[in-house]
Amino acid sequence: MSEAKFPKLLDYEALKQQFGEDDPQTKTSAFSTPVKAEFDPEERLFSDNKEEKKRPGLTGTRLRSYAFAVLTRKEYAKAELIEKLALYADDRDEVITLVDELSRENYQSDQRVAEMMLSSQKRKGKGPNQIKMKLKNKKVDTALIADELKETDWAQQAYELKVKKYGVDVAKEPKLKAKQIRFLMYRGFEMDAIIKAINRKPNED
Incomplete structure (x- = not known):
């Protein structure tokens, strides 16, 4: 994957300084970078005390800080991030504006989400239809990885999966x-790749 297709990631060192790495309650991100927000709206929202189960109503810098904390834990599609932040924000329109800004600055990237999804699903032996469906569920445009989908040898992918499950012999029954x-x-x-895979003989190119 070229560097052009994988834009800049978050400045984790700066975030570590912002949120305090040395706090004993520091949380670990998906990239093994300890991150602790100056508050934890999720803890407040899901507190055992029923009286505390309120929308935190984050705005301004507090909302922005929480957005950065969320993004250090994992990559989110744009639509997913909006819904995530809206759970804790006071104003949905402010969330949308903030996420648009994060997207423009490449802190959030549907391109990265799509490429990571393609890579992980191929490793799991999933075909293009499954990948497209998962991207659609995240409201990510499959056109972002159209070239990668087209360049992948799906017949080979299907054949390797078939061999792993049923062996190299061509089924006659x-x-x-x-x-x-x-x-x-x-x-x-897809059916074209499937037919090629199940009819492919051992050592056949």
Whole structure:
């Protein structure tokens, strides 16, 4: 993956200084970077005390600080981040404006989310239809990885998965072939790649 397709990430060192790395209650991010917000709206929202179960009503710098704390833990799609922050914010319009700004500055990136999704799902043996569906659920445009989807040899991906599950022999019984087809369809592969995979003979290029 080229550097152009993977823009700058957050300045974690600056965030560590902002939120206090040495606090014993420091939280660990998804990138193994300890981060602690100056407050924890999630703890307040889900407190055992029913009287405390209120929207924290974050605004301004407190909302921005919480947004950075959230983004250090994992990558969020733009639509996901808006919904996440809206749970704790006082004004949804302020959330949308803030997330738009974070997106422009590449602190939030649907491109990164799409590329990470593609990579992780391919490692799990998932086909293009599954990947597109998961991106759609996150409201991420699949066009962001259109080239990568097109360049991937999905027949090879399907064949490797078929071999792992059923071996290298080409199935002759209709029931077994149908079973392999259903298996690969469930994994998100398209029929053209599936037919090539199940009919491919050992050592065949």
